[in-house]
Amino acid sequence: ETGVTQSPTHLIKTRGQQVTLRCSSQSGHNTVSWYQQALGQGPQFIFQYYREEENGRGNFPPRFSGLQFPNYSSELNVNALELDDSALYLCASSTGTSGRFSNEQFFGPGTRLTVL
Amino acid sequence: GDSVTQMEGPVTLSEEAFLTINCTYTATGYPSLFWYVQYPGEGLQLLLKATKADDKGSNKGFEATYRKETTSFHLEKGSVQVSDSAVYFCALSERKLVFGAGTILRVKS
Numbered sequence: 001e002t003g004v005t006q007s008p009t010h011l012i013k014t015r016g017q018q019v020t021l022r023c024s025s026q027s028g029h030n031t032v033s034w035y036q037q038a039l040g041q042g043p044q045f046i047f048q049y050y051r052e053e054e055n056g057r058g059n060f061p062p063r064f065s066g067l068q069f070p071n072y073s074s075e076l077n078v079n080a081l082e083l084d085d086s087a088l089y090l091c092a093s094s095t096g097t098s099g100r101f102s103n104e105q106f107f108g109p110g111t112r113l114t115v116l
Numbered sequence: 117g118d119s120v121t122q123m124e125g126p127v128t129l130s131e132e133a134f135l136t137i138n139c140t141y142t143a144t145g146y147p148s149l150f151w152y153v154q155y156p157g158e159g160l161q162l163l164l165k166a167t168k169a170d171d172k173g174s175n176k177g178f179e180a181t182y183r184k185e186t187t188s189f190h191l192e193k194g195s196v197q198v199s200d201s202a203v204y205f206c207a208l209s210e211r212k213l214v215f216g217a218g219t220i221l222r223v224k225s
Contacts, residue, residue: 040218042207042217042218043213045212045213107159108159
């Protein structure tokens with residue numbers, strides 16, 4: 001069974017650029033959630049996708065957007081990067097049903113984004 | 117809104133010492149509660165969970181009991197090992213996973 005994978009591992013961008021992060025969910029999982037973990041902090045929920053539809057969103061501006069594909073993999077896009085966007089971005093997959101947040105999530109190793 | 121408060125670290129212990137990491141929560145409903153562990157350079161791993169009041173979650177010698185009356189979910193282990201050195205996150209789940217800030221645990225041999 002393949003776990004959750006994320007790419008790239010590390011990324012360096014400059015302020016104002018755009019970035020796309022990718023996540024492959026664990027086999028059999030149809031729900032993907034994205035989190036931002038700033039240095040020394042706990043992960044903060046960005047949004048969740050269930051069967052290609054956004055299924056909940058945290059307190060992040062619209063320049064954070066996402067997609068989920070028919071194979072349940074997902075992308076996180078961030079436009080107009082700011083210095084404060086520097087963080088570890090974690091993807092987690094789970095099985096879930098529409099309107100209900102799944103309880104057990106399996107996390108990938110994360111993508112470390114540095115914005116200069 | 118929902119929130120989780122953990123004791124600040126780092127917590128430094130000698131091998132075989134007793135571990136307690138305090139966690140309290142605020143929630144409007146009846147959340148599930150979790151402890152996640154993050155080893156250096158890795159993603160989060162679920163350590164244990166409890167889904168209702170008085171449930172005890174346990175795994176790898178770690179335990180935590182869901183205490184509704186004190187809104188707490190303290191993590192304990194009777195005898196820590198060097199390999200337990202990591203960052204531990206308490207979290208709750210209702211509409212979304214809400215994490216505490218994390219507690220660094222360092223175990224010395």
